[in-house]
Amino acid sequence: MNLGTPAILFSAIALIMLAYTNRFFVLAKLIRDIHSDRGNRPDLQVKQIPNLRRRLSLIKTMQALGVIAFILCTLSMQLIYMDHADVGAQVFMLAVFTLMGSLVISLWEVMISTKALDIVLADRENEG
Template identity: 80%
Template sequence: MGSHMTLGTPAILFSAIALIMLAFTNRFFVIAKLIRDIHSDRGNRPDLQVKQIPNLRKRLNLIKYMQAMGVIAFILCTVSMMFIFIEHPDIGAGIFIASVLCLMISLLISLWEVMISTKALDIVLADREDEG
């Protein structure tokens, strides 16, 4: 199974996970800013803001879960490297597979969040069309 696995294999995933986590963190900051903007601008267009709240709440939760799965993938990748380093490549390979699965779950949650994000934009666009 993992007898041919070297430190280089999880090391490649290690850097990819770090970049993905950065992208997820940026998405979190965008959502946080949107929520703060809605809170500070309560008097302007409350009907539109109320329509956005369920989407924002769901997106915030999804970002939390995709970040959690990304962190778990990161930790598992590190542990995998440790087992390969101490010359237990089969254990390292098994943990590496778990890391890849966590990363895949994180990416699928990210895709789900993007789909919800487009619904939120549709709400804003529909509201704009109603004005015009």
């Protein structure tokens, strides 16, 4: 293993963190919109609150795991540079597993997000 191996993850982690941040901003806007539009369809909004809370928590966790993966990747490169390749490889594997955990939580958040959209679609069908 050389310095280039953990460096490969840098761009992937950066792109994933950007995607996570975008998801957070979209969710924050949705929550603010619901707050400012309290009088319009409160029953539908109340149904969405548990999903929004869970999604916020999941996004926070996946961002934290992404940052930890980034830190572990950096530490791995530092250890390899300091001629501790065996420890660096172990830290790199930990970074990979941490990133995988982040991605699994991301998938979970997407599943919850689609449930929220189903609530809105079901409500729309009931109107018509």
